[in-house]
Amino acid sequence: MRSITLVLSALLTTTPLAAQTITFDPHLDLPKSATEAGWTGLADPWSQFDLDRAKAGGLTTAAIALFVPQGTRDPASLAGAQRDAVARDAAIHAIADRNPTRAAFARSPAEVRRIVASGKFAVVESLLNAWPLGDDLDAIDRWQARGVSIFGFVHAGHNQFADSSRPALQFGDRVAEHGGLSPLGRQAVKRLNDLGVLIDVSQLSDAAFDQVLTLSRAPVIASHSDVRALIDNPRNLSDAQLDALKAKGGVIAINAFSAYLRARSPETLKAVAALQAEYGLSPTSGVTLSADKQVEYDHRYHDIVGKEPKAGIDNLIDTVDYAVKRIGIDHVALSSDFNHGGGVTGWSDVGETANVTAALKRRGYTPAQIDKLWSGNVLRVWQAAIDARDPAYRRKRG
Numbered sequence: 001m002r003s004i005t006l007v008l009s010a011l012l013t014t015t016p017l018a019a020q021t022i023t024f025d026p027h028l029d030l031p032k033s034a035t036e037a038g039w040t041g042l043a044d045p046w047s048q049f050d051l052d053r054a055k056a057g058g059l060t061t062a063a064i065a066l067f068v069p070q071g072t073r074d075p076a077s078l079a080g081a082q083r084d085a086v087a088r089d090a091a092i093h094a095i096a097d098r099n100p101t102r103a104a105f106a107r108s109p110a111e112v113r114r115i116v117a118s119g120k121f122a123v124v125e126s127l128l129n130a131w132p133l134g135d136d137l138d139a140i141d142r143w144q145a146r147g148v149s150i151f152g153f154v155h156a157g158h159n160q161f162a163d164s165s166r167p168a169l170q171f172g173d174r175v176a177e178h179g180g181l182s183p184l185g186r187q188a189v190k191r192l193n194d195l196g197v198l199i200d201v202s203q204l205s206d207a208a209f210d211q212v213l214t215l216s217r218a219p220v221i222a223s224h225s226d227v228r229a230l231i232d233n234p235r236n237l238s239d240a241q242l243d244a245l246k247a248k249g250g251v252i253a254i255n256a257f258s259a260y261l262r263a264r265s266p267e268t269l270k271a272v273a274a275l276q277a278e279y280g281l282s283p284t285s286g287v288t289l290s291a292d293k294q295v296e297y298d299h300r301y302h303d304i305v306g307k308e309p310k311a312g313i314d315n316l317i318d319t320v321d322y323a324v325k326r327i328g329i330d331h332v333a334l335s336s337d338f339n340h341g342g343g344v345t346g347w348s349d350v351g352e353t354a355n356v357t358a359a360l361k362r363r364g365y366t367p368a369q370i371d372k373l374w375s376g377n378v379l380r381v382w383q384a385a386i387d388a389r390d391p392a393y394r395r396k397r398g
Contacts, residue, residue, distance in 0.1 A: 024375035027224040029339035034091040041095035048338035053351035070157035126150035152200035161185035163205035169281035172288035180207030196389030218388035219249035246327040253335035262311035313346035
């Protein structure tokens with residue numbers, strides 16, 4: 001009941017703004033239920049996202065991640081990941097295909113604007129973690145043709161394209177594998193630029209982040225990152241990275257992921273360290289756990305960190321404030337990471353999106369500034385990536 005009251009209250013305070021603003025979440029995930037028969041993207045009690053609650057909360061657009069978690073790089077695991085990717089891609093498209101009066105698939109900022117103006121929800125497809133692509137650079141072309149508009153190289157764990165900011169210790173990852181981007185990853189930057197796909201630098205190691213910004217001829221987005229100066233975590237961006245992102249014309253979408261907005265307690269950190277020691281995991285050990293042990297470790301890890309209190313909307317807006325003061329309103333956005341650990345008190349699902357707008361207004365952000373945070377900056381950087389594409393690329397490929 002309290003959640004419903006918060007939503008209604010926020011909607012009442014933001015109605016004039018909502019009528020003028022595209023609210024674009026550039027990173028949320030599908031629920032596990034999405035690949036089950038009959039899933040439609042409508043009311044879903046197992047998900048933090050569905051079309052019903054998006055409408056209630058005022059969310060008009062989302063980049064929904066085609067995401068398969070990192071696994072071991074053996075042929076059988078890779079084949080399974082590729083099957084999962086196909087199934088999840090189908091589920092993303094199904095949101096629009098099965099609800100043609102309520103949603104449509106968007107491949108450009110112009111299409112987002114047209115779809116939202118028609119009263120429908122705009123579905124954008126991103127890809128997070130290039131592991132399922134194997135060593136096939138041309139797979140990027142196929143996924144772009146299918147509708148992927150935003151591309152993130154890694155998740156938790158190094159892959160054949162790049163190093164992650166979070167080595168997967170259970171797979172034997174060390175601190176770095178490639179020293180940033182692999183040769184394949186370097187080729188991928190050019191391919192993505194040629195195709196006009198927006199590169200997502202969230203989750204990359206510091207070295208890979210720097211290399212992408214050096215190599216890319218288009219601005220980039222950090223679609224789900226927070227600020228390292230506030231919470232010292234390698235998943236967050238340092239001040240130097242924020243400055244580099246601005247210099248590139250890019251955008252950071254401040255992410256409603258509690259662990260990167262609110263510092264974990266010393267007790268939790270000690271418990272995680274003890275768990276890793278129990279399993280013999282460290283950035284230098286190179287230990288690889290069996291499949292059963294990986295599941296066991298993952299369950300115990302999440303049981304520990306799951307006991308931490310949630311961050312709240314004020315923590316989220318504090319981080320927005322920091323980023324805006326550091327690099328300016330034109331380079332900051334908002335994202336949720338729903339269905340993959342995201343959500344803070346007050347913005348626990350898409351139905352509470354208007355609460356974020358209300359919090360921004362309380363902090364003194366103007367309607368024009370809120371418009372930039374919710375969509376203007378993301379749409380601008382996406383269009384810049386499209387504008388930087390090579391019009392002759394398809395002809396060169398034959």
